[in-house]
Amino acid sequence: MKTSLKTAFFLIVFGLMVIGTVPVKAQCAQCAAQVETNSKNGGMAAKGLNNGIMFLLAAPYLAVGVIGIIWYKKYRRKNVDMNIRSEKLNLN
Template structure:
C-alpha cells in the first residue's frame, strides 16, 4: 500500500511539473536581436552564435571524458601473479 501511494504521488508530481512548465528564452535580448537581424540580412552572425553555443556545450563533456580516462588509467586493475605454489588451500 505504501508503494502504491508513493508511485501515485510520484506520477502526480511529475505530471504537475510537466503541465506547469514555462518555455524559457535561453538567450539574452541582445543576442536574440542580433541573431534575428543577422538571419534576415543574410549575415553569418547566427552561424557564429550557434558555433559558440555548441563549443560551450561540448566543453563540459570533454572535461568529464578526460577525467574519466585519467581515472581509468590510474585505478584499473593490474595483472598480479598470486605465486601460491602447491600448498593446500583450506577454506575452514
C-alpha cells in the same frame, strides 16, 4: 513506503514538473534583435551563435569524459592473483 508508492509519487512529481514548464527566450533583447537583423540580411551570426552554444554544451561532457578515462587508467587493477583453489568443490 512501498516501492510502488514511491514510484507513483516520483511519476506524479516528474509529470507535474514537465507540465509546469514555460518556454522562455534565453537571450537578452539586444542580442536577439542583432542576430535576427543579421540573419535577415544574409549574415552568419546566428550560425556562429548556435555553434558557440553547442561548444559550451559539449565542454563539460568532454571534461568529465577525460577525467573518467584518466581515473580508469590510473586505478584499474592489473595482474591480480585470484587465489582460486584448484580442487573441485562438493556441493552436496
